[in-house]
Every structure is written in structure tokens, then in C-alpha cells.
Amino acid sequence: MNQKKITEKAYGQLRKILRDRVTLSAIHRMAYSRDWSPRYREMNDLPDIVVIPRDTQEMVRITKVAYRHEIPLVPFAGGTGMGGGAVAWKGGILVETKGLNGILEIDEENMTATVQAGITIEVLNSELARHRLWLPHQPESKRACTIGASIGCDNDSTFGLRYGKILDCLLNAVIVTGRAEAIRVGQRKASFSSTGYKLLDLLVASEGTLGTITEATLRIVPLPEVREVRGYVCRRLNDTARGLERLLGCGLAIESAHANCRNRLHFYTHSYREKYGREPQLPEWADAILFLSFSGDRDIVAFNVDKATRIMIDEFKAEPIGEQELVEGWWDSKHRLEFIPFKQKWPVSQRQKKFGAADLGLPIGRLEEGYHRYLEIAKKWDQEILGMTIYNESPNKATASISFAVFVDDSSQEAVRKFYRYVREMSEMAIELDGTMSTYIGDGDRLGGFNRLEHGPGLTYMRRIKRIFDPKNIMNPRKKFQSRWIDSD
Amino acid sequence: MKEKSLKDYAEDIYTCNRSRCGFCREQCPVYHVMAYETYSCRGKILVGRGLIEGTLSPSREMAQILDHCLLCGLCQARCALHNLDIVTSMRREMVLGGVPTPVHRENVQRILTEGRLLDARAAPEREGQTPLYVGCVYRTKPRELATALSVLERLDIHPLIADETCCGYIVEATGFAKEFEAVQEQFKKTYQQLNAPEILTLCPTCTITLKEKYGLPVKHAIVVVAEQLHKKQGIVKPLGFRATYHDPCHLGRMLGVFEEPREILRYLGIQLVEMENNRYFSTCCGGGGGVNAVDPGLSIEIAKNRVRDAIRLGVEIITTVCPTCEPTLLRGAGRVSNEIDTFIDVRSLWELLDDALVD
Numbered sequence: 001m002n003q004k005k006i007t008e009k010a011y012g013q014l015r016k017i018l019r020d021r022v023t024l025s026a027i028h029r030m031a032y033s034r035d036w037s038p039r040y041r042e043m044n045d046l047p048d049i050v051v052i053p054r055d056t057q058e059m060v061r062i063t064k065v066a067y068r069h070e071i072p073l074v075p076f077a078g079g080t081g082m083g084g085g086a087v088a089w090k091g092g093i094l095v096e097t098k099g100l101n102g103i104l105e106i107d108e109e110n111m112t113a114t115v116q117a118g119i120t121i122e123v124l125n126s127e128l129a130r131h132r133l134w135l136p137h138q139p140e141s142k143r144a145c146t147i148g149a150s151i152g153c154d155n156d157s158t159f160g161l162r163y164g165k166i167l168d169c170l171l172n173a174v175i176v177t178g179r180a181e182a183i184r185v186g187q188r189k190a191s192f193s194s195t196g197y198k199l200l201d202l203l204v205a206s207e208g209t210l211g212t213i214t215e216a217t218l219r220i221v222p223l224p225e226v227r228e229v230r231g232y233v234c235r236r237l238n239d240t241a242r243g244l245e246r247l248l249g250c251g252l253a254i255e256s257a258h259a260n261c262r263n264r265l266h267f268y269t270h271s272y273r274e275k276y277g278r279e280p281q282l283p284e285w286a287d288a289i290l291f292l293s294f295s296g297d298r299d300i301v302a303f304n305v306d307k308a309t310r311i312m313i314d315e316f317k318a319e320p321i322g323e324q325e326l327v328e329g330w331w332d333s334k335h336r337l338e339f340i341p342f343k344q345k346w347p348v349s350q351r352q353k354k355f356g357a358a359d360l361g362l363p364i365g366r367l368e369e370g371y372h373r374y375l376e377i378a379k380k381w382d383q384e385i386l387g388m389t390i391y392n393e394s395p396n397k398a399t400a401s402i403s404f405a406v407f408v409d410d411s412s413q414e415a416v417r418k419f420y421r422y423v424r425e426m427s428e429m430a431i432e433l434d435g436t437m438s439t440y441i442g443d444g445d446r447l448g449g450f451n452r453l454e455h456g457p458g459l460t461y462m463r464r465i466k467r468i469f470d471p472k473n474i475m476n477p478r479k480k481f482q483s484r485w486i487d488s489d
Numbered sequence: 490m491k492e493k494s495l496k497d498y499a500e501d502i503y504t505c506n507r508s509r510c511g512f513c514r515e516q517c518p519v520y521h522v523m524a525y526e527t528y529s530c531r532g533k534i535l536v537g538r539g540l541i542e543g544t545l546s547p548s549r550e551m552a553q554i555l556d557h558c559l560l561c562g563l564c565q566a567r568c569a570l571h572n573l574d575i576v577t578s579m580r581r582e583m584v585l586g587g588v589p590t591p592v593h594r595e596n597v598q599r600i601l602t603e604g605r606l607l608d609a610r611a612a613p614e615r616e617g618q619t620p621l622y623v624g625c626v627y628r629t630k631p632r633e634l635a636t637a638l639s640v641l642e643r644l645d646i647h648p649l650i651a652d653e654t655c656c657g658y659i660v661e662a663t664g665f666a667k668e669f670e671a672v673q674e675q676f677k678k679t680y681q682q683l684n685a686p687e688i689l690t691l692c693p694t695c696t697i698t699l700k701e702k703y704g705l706p707v708k709h710a711i712v713v714v715a716e717q718l719h720k721k722q723g724i725v726k727p728l729g730f731r732a733t734y735h736d737p738c739h740l741g742r743m744l745g746v747f748e749e750p751r752e753i754l755r756y757l758g759i760q761l762v763e764m765e766n767n768r769y770f771s772t773c774c775g776g777g778g779g780v781n782a783v784d785p786g787l788s789i790e791i792a793k794n795r796v797r798d799a800i801r802l803g804v805e806i807i808t809t810v811c812p813t814c815e816p817t818l819l820r821g822a823g824r825v826s827n828e829i830d831t832f833i834d835v836r837s838l839w840e841l842l843d844d845a846l847v848d
Contacts (some may be wrong), residue, residue, distance in 0.1 A: 027551050028525050031532030031537045044544070079526070080509050099524055112502050120515060144511030174602070211613070337512075341566040341742075346510040348569045350709040351500065355509040383498040411509065 007048045010093070017061045017140035021099065024440065032076055032094050033051040037084040037444060038408040040355040040416045045087035047074060047094035054099050055116070056174055056182050056214040063180035064094055064210070066474050072177075074476050075208040077118065078144030081153055082357065083444025085207040089484065090477050097148050099158045100214055103127055112171060112189050114217040117148030133220045136163035139440075143337060148213040151320050155257040156207035156401060156440040159293075160393030161244075162255045168203045168395065169219050175203055176209035178470025181396075189217060195408045207442050210469040212489035224295035227255070228305050229331045232312045233286040236260070237371055240290040240390065241364040244398040247292075250311065252304050257295040257392040258334065261371065264387025265289055265330070266403065270345040271338070272329025281324050283319065290318070293329060296377055353407035355386065358426035361436040362400045373429050374404045381422040383408070393439070420446060420485035428453065442479040448489040451473050451480070494668045494833035495578045498540050501570040505534040512539035513564030513572065516766065518773050518791040519557050519780075519840025527554055530564035530572045537579050547586025555580050556590050556783045560662055561738040561792070580664030592664040592782045600672055602656035605678065613638065617647025617700060619708065620682040622699065624653040624692035625655050626812040633812065637691055637839040641710060643846050647712040648689065654679045656700040663779050674702065693740035693811050694741075694777075700744070709740055711810050711828055711838065718756050731804040734761060734838075735795065735818060736771035737811035750810055757845045759808075764798045772798070776817035792821025800825065800833055810838040 007024070011110025014022040023029075023177050026046070027366070033044040048071070048250045053059045066073045079086060100118035107113070108131060111114040115124060125134050138158045139145050145155065150166045151173060157165050172186025185199035187193035203213060234240050237383055240259035246255060260268060262282060269280050290312070294304045312318040321327050332338045339345055350354070371388055378385055383406035391401040409415035423446060427437035437447060437454050452459045461479060466473075502742040514520055526532035533555070538646035539545030558576050563573040583589060589835045600606055611631035613623065615638065629636045641648055657672035682688055690696040719722075734754060740746045747768045755763050766772045775791030777780070796818060799807045807818055819835040826832035 023525070025550060027536055027539075027545060027548075027554060028527045030533050030545060031527040032531075033535060034506060034509065039502075041542075076526075078511050079531075080511055096524065096526065122515065141511070143515050221841065299705070342569060344510070344512060344567055344569050346508040346512070346569075347504050349500075350507040351504050 004063065004073065010065050011049055013065045014049065016052055016060065018053070018073070021054070022160040023050050024048070027325070029094075029097060030253065033087070034095070035079050035081045035084060036193050037082050037446070038354055038416050038419050039084070039085070039263060039412055040410055040413040041414070046091070047088055048091045049090035050095045051093055052094060052096045052099040056134050056176060059095070059176045059212050060182050060343045061215050061327050062093065063176050063178070067180050067472060070472050070474060072477050073212065075148065075152065075212045076450050077146040077149035078120070080141040080144045081149070081444065082323060083153075083441040083446055083481055084442040084484070085153060085442055085476070087445065089445050089479070092474075095212055097146060097212065100148070105217065106131060106133070107189070108133070110189050111220055112217050113220050114215065115147055117151070117173070117213045120144060120146050121150065123241055124224055128220060129223065130272070131159055132223050134223050135218055135220050137166050138168050138335065140334065140337070147216050147218070148395065150214060151203055151213050152205070152207050153442050155338055156391050158258045160284070161257045162253070162395060163221070165393050166396045167201060170200060171217040171219055173200060173213050174215035175211040175213050178472065182214070182262050186217070190425070191219065198369050201279070205442055206247045207444065209466060209480050211475055214369050218228070226298050226301050227293055227295040228301050229291065229293045230305060230309065231330065232292070232329045233282055233321060233386050234288045234316060234318045235285055237288045237368045239316045239318065240288050241367055241398045243290060243318065245364070246315060247308050247311055247398055248398065250307070251259045252308055253294070253296065253300070253309070254292050255295045256396070257347070258291045260289050260391040261285065261388040263385050264389050267349060267405075268333045269326065270348060271325055271332040273338070274340045274412060275323060275329065276345050289321070291327070291334070293331075295320040306320055311326055317331070317406050327370065330451045342463055353384065355405060356408035357403045357405040357441070358423045359438050359441040360404060360426060361439040362402060362430060363434055364400050366433045366435070367400055370402065370433060374426065377422060377425045377429065378406055381418045382424070383419060383422045401405040417485065424450065424486045445479060446485045448478065448482045448485060450483050450486040452488055492581065493574070493578060494580055495575070497543055497573045498537070498571060498578060500539050500543065501575060505531060505570055506538060507705055508643060510625065511565040516563055516567065516772060518561070518775065518794060519559060519787065520562075522787055522790045523557060525608045528557055530568070530576070532577065533558070533576055534572070537575055539583055541580065542620055547583050547588050549588050552583040552588045552590055553783070555583060555669050555782060557787060558778050559738070559773045559775065559780055560778035563738070563770065563772060564566065564674070566742055568767045573698055576783065577662060580662075581666050582664075584594055584666070585665040588792065589664065590783060592816050593665070594658070595777060596664070597660050597665045597668050598641055598708045598784065599656045600660055600766065601668060601675070602658060604675060606655050606659060610836060612830065613650050615648045615650040617649045619648055620688045621648035622653055622680070622688055622690045622707070623650060624695040624812070627691050630812060633837060636837070636843045637710070639726065640714065640839055640846065643848070644714060646689070646710070646713055646717065649682070652679050652683050655790040656695045656698040658694050661698075661702065676703070691742065691812070693737045693816070694813065697739045698745050709744065709746055711753070712746060712749050714842065715752050718753060724847055725757055726847055728841060729758050730806065731762055732806045732808050733758045733764050733799045733802055733804045734767075735774065735799070735807050735809040735814060736762070736768055737746050737814045738771065738773050740811060741771055742769050743780060753838060753842065757841055762802045762804050766798065772819040775821065776813040781817070789820055789824055791827050792817045794826045796821040796833060800831055804833070806834045806836050808836050808838050808841060
């Protein structure tokens, strides 16, 4: 039977399950043809069918149809992923997961929330706030990003320094595997378990290649009384990591820590420029800016802010940013996502070229080296520097999940391929410096196969795991193990 | 001024594709009900890209999807692109492509031949000093119109109501650009107050249309009411209940009139409780963009969602100052009360003023 007939047959079966929540329409399929990864204009990845399930059982039935006909299944959530993970590279059935958007339970006694995985982080937190609670996993994309996408992509979190990333908040999840079996993995409402294998961990960063996540139970925490944000201008990039290590080592409770190079500060201070009509002013000697947030009871926060400031000044010769409006403008961009109406940051910044990044992880002693290599590699591949941000995403220790961002010229295929050559060389550099090639974007359709450089024979075990969950390779095929952009030698 | 073609928005379209932030999507009232990405602005813009690149063509299906846009502008407030212009331009492509929506075409014809959108039941005459453009919707509501006029007159604002024809908003908004030019000509021939230094309006939609498409010096009458109340003392009796104010999209988000209605409410002794989505980020009642004409069910669902926002606050009433928002929210409130046995009333700000003003 040819592919068109298979698709039509599958569509007929899906109509019986979903009625008008399934479509073959080219118009609807066009709306799902992209995510946020750099790609040239002619490149549209249209799925063959779009479905909108509302619960786990429907997802099981959808997967059975896909399994029967061996049609790819591609989960789609916020559509803001940078790695090509949510695009239907091989066509197939695209699953609009945001139909799974219910809050199933808020358990205040045990401090958990159980949700359908298609709920956005912002909507969840809006509801939790009514109970004076919140989920501290907060990527910048939280307006669009869902819980399922956070699990699937293992994306960044602003407050990782205190709360970690999604795995640190995740207690259990339901996944509909490529075998069309719904299983709950994890440790119920306990925080960790030493029994069995950690299947829950496998789901994180799986990018829809093992199954579709339909539910999750999360550890939630009380909303803090106050939050203060401060910025410190540092002489050297390494001072940001060493400074943070010292602050944590002396016992301070810091909620978040991010370091920007000078170029990246421009990107994060859009709201400041719009409000005040001026560029941020920094001393010439400053190489980096460390932003810290502190939250908790008012007197504790005040103490932490004061002590952190004195250490940064006395021991690292840093200078606090005196203009608090600048710091608040940065925070608007980073966390509050508050922009002057009609002047939101993202479209303003990408009129000519597109944001693209290599999202490396480096040991904290190799930051300056990594930064200088970034400048060289970007220049080599004609990439315009956007700047570097270091996210600290592991509880209570300085780590370096780094966005080495550039402006990508997406006007031609060749220009986009140059970007991916930049990504390749940056990834090779990361491995050379004992780091990792991705810390928040994932493999998507860019690093698959090439990631053997990082995983070595481990990649073979990963393929075997994939086959256990997805014997017919219907779940987001090719992602994680093949690349459209980077040849694995 | 010649309308731009969709290709003229190519930079915005490609910028959206580059940005993919999704800020427009998450609060889109239509997307929340319809669930397909296509109904969000981000999705529609990708479809627009298909149109300009020739991979998609105008069709009835596409027209129907575009019909399901309130043109409320919430997406635009969360963005920096010309989203409303893009969607309107796409609707023009449907008309040019020979697939306009029949009910919209009928409405356009009516406006062209009769000068009005709806059957007028009120033919007010006033010969005061201050030109007041009434608009099609208020002309179907004699009681509501009389209330508004009474309030104005008690505040020493004496309207001059002249012959008028439809401002044509719905003609332009549904993609009938050529016909809109004819409607504008018709308007200019009929309305004799074009040279007035200021024209008051009652309908927010007419206000934005007359301001932006005709370049007239218009001001929504509620702004003048707020100014008058400031000058006068002891002319109201406090109403003393808890209410929330729904910002009409055209009055609030597009014209920036947020505080005057709120000042009035406080002046009337009403305890104002804000909905979570207010001012620039107020969510539409469901009555905009011609949606009610093509899918009244969708309009009601959106209205219900907005009413639920208000019910969460525990207030007694929703108040607003738009002749489209009021009945749309009231329909939504009625439907919600069937589901959860809680009825929240919807009352016009003009009514509240009428109740409060001491004669």
C-alpha cells in the first residue's frame, strides 16, 4: 500500500477516535511545520496528519494506529525548541499535546501537583499561585513551554541554582511508549527511590523518541515572601564562577545565578532600552556581569544580599550595578517577561537574523578558554556574535550550562549550514574541554549521530533502549541518532 | 490610502517565523477554544507565509480559519509585529481569491446600499453643540442609547446628532478593501460634522475606525464624562457594590483608555476588583472581528471564559462600556449560570452612571 493510502487509512481510524480533533488539512499542517531551530526559508517540515488528544487513553489509541501502520508520531508542545525536536522530519502524525492541559490534583499536604503534560508552566503557576505555591522550573519560554516539553527537552530553568532542573521537581510521569503502552514511571510522590532502574530519568531529554508523555507529578514549593535581584560587574568571566562558588561556600542561599558577557547584556536589556531610551553603561574593564536573585523571608534576603555584595566587592573586586533599573530591566527579560505592550523583545531582536546557539556545558575552570574559542569559531564561520550566558542549573554549586549565541543568517541554505558548522565545531570544543555538547536544547535533528563523539559506545546502549520502548521506530524517528545538519564522521 | 498587500508584510511574517516565541498563542481566546495552532496568530502567520510563497492558496477552508479571529489585538500587544494588519490582509486575499465569506458579503452589501449594518430602531435627534457619532449598534438599542444621552446631558454635555452612515469597520475588517473605500466615500458625503474640532463617540469600534481610517478628531464619550465628573462635586450617590471592569479591546488596548472608566467607577463608590487579564492584556469578550456572524457558538464559549475570569473574583457585576461587549458577556453569563448556578450580571457603565447621578 503506498504512503498516501496508509495515511488515509490511518486518518479514517483516527477520525473514529478523535472526530474533529484530527486533520489532514494542508493549512493546519503548515501551522505546525516549524519550531525555533534555525532553518532556511524553503525548509518546511509538514506532518501528514495533526491530532489533538485529550487524555492518556486517546494517546494510547492514537499510538496503536501509528504502530499498526508504522507511521511516525511527533509530539509538539510549545513549538519554541531550538533543536528541531518537534518538527515532523519524516512526516507522520504530529501530536498537538496542548490538548492535554488539565490540572488533575494539587496536593498541598504533600506539596505535589499532578497535571496533564500539555499544560504550560505559566498556566500551572498561575493556578498554583492561588494556593501561594509554585513550580520553580522556569525556562524563559515558560509562556509557551509545557511540562511535557520541559521533560522531553530538559530545558533550562532560571532558578536551577536553588531548585535544579525539571528532574529535580519530577516525581513520576505517564508515558505512552512506542508500543502503545501507557506506563507510569517514577516514585509516586516520594522524592527519590533506590529500587528498580530509574526509568523516570530516561524520559528527561528523550525528546519524544521513547513515547509521548501525558501526565506528570511535580514537587511544588511555597511562593517566597520577597525576591531581590542584583547585578555585579566582574573583571573576568572566571570571577563569576569563582565568586558564586565562594558565595555558596560561605552558606548563602542564592536562588539563581546567571552570567552574561557584555554582548549578551544588550540582548537582555531590551526592556530597559525601551523604557529609558538609553544603552546600559558598563565600565570598560568589565568582561562579565553576574546576576543573582535571592528569595525568602525579607530579613534573610536582606542579609544574603548584603553579604553577597560585600564578598563580591572585597574578594573579587566586582562592582554592584548601581542602576537598579538596569537590573530590573534584565529581570524583566529573563524571568518576568514583562515588556512594553507592542514592543516585546523577541520579534524586535530578530527582524534581520535569527537567534541561534550552541548550548554547551563546560567545567567551571574552562569558562574563559571556552569564551575565547567561541569568539574564534564564530568568526571562522561568519557568525555574528550575540553573546554568552552562563546558566547555573544544579542545586547549590556553580556549574556552567552555556548559551553561546549568534545571529543566524537564515536567508540561504548555505548560511544556515554555516551556522551548523559553527555548532559542530563548538560541540567538538566542548568535548575537548571535558564538557558536553548540549545542556538545554537537546539533540533534535542537529546532534544525532554526531553525539557519538560525546557518548562513544554508550550511544549503542541508547539505541538498544530506544528499541525497547519503540520497536518500530515510530516515535519521532531519526531524532537523537541522526542529524540533518552535521555529518558524523 | 492604498491597503498593503500581504507580501508587504513579508518582513513581519519572516520575523515571526524566526521568533516563534508563542507569546501570542497562550492567551488567544480563540486558540483556547479551537485548540489547533492555526487559530493562534503564530499559526496564522505561518499560513500567511504559505500564501506569499505560493505553497498555499486562498480557499474556503482558509477563509473559515481566518474568520475565526476576533481581531482583538491581544497577540499584537504581546508582540512587536503588525499582527492585525497581517490577518486583515490575509482576509483581503480571500476576497481577492474569490472565496469571501457569504455572511460578510451580505453585511457589506447592506452597508453599501442602506448605509447601516443593522436594523435601526432608534432615530435620535439632538441639536446640541457637541457632535456625537452614534454608530450602528447603539441605533438598534433605543433604551441603552437614551440612557447614555441622558447621562451626557445631565453632565452638561449636549450632543449634536447628525445624519450618519456606518463607519464601515466590519467591511474593512473582513477583507473587503475596495468596498470599504466606497463606504468611506458614502460616510464623508453623509456626515456633516467632518470639520468639527472634536467628535464624541459611543462605540469603541467606531472610535478606532473613525480615528485611524478617517483621521477624524474623535474621543470616546466616557473620557469626557470622566473629565466632567472631576469638575463636579456631590452629584452622585454611591452605589456601594463590588464590580470588575472589562476593558473593551478597541477602547482599551487600541485607544489606551483604561483609567477613565476606572476613575468613574471609584467615583460612583464601587469597589473595583481587577481581573487577572486587564488593561493592555484584557481578553476579548468574544464579540469582535465578525466572529459572532460566522460562529456564534465560538463567540459564546469565549464570552463564557471571560465571565469565568470575573466569577473567580467574587464580584457582583461585570461592567464595561462597549455595545458589543455588554450583550456578548451577558450571553456568556447566562450560559455559565446554567452550568454552575452562579449568575454574574453584566451592566453598562452608562447604566451605572444613570443610577448614580443625582438629579
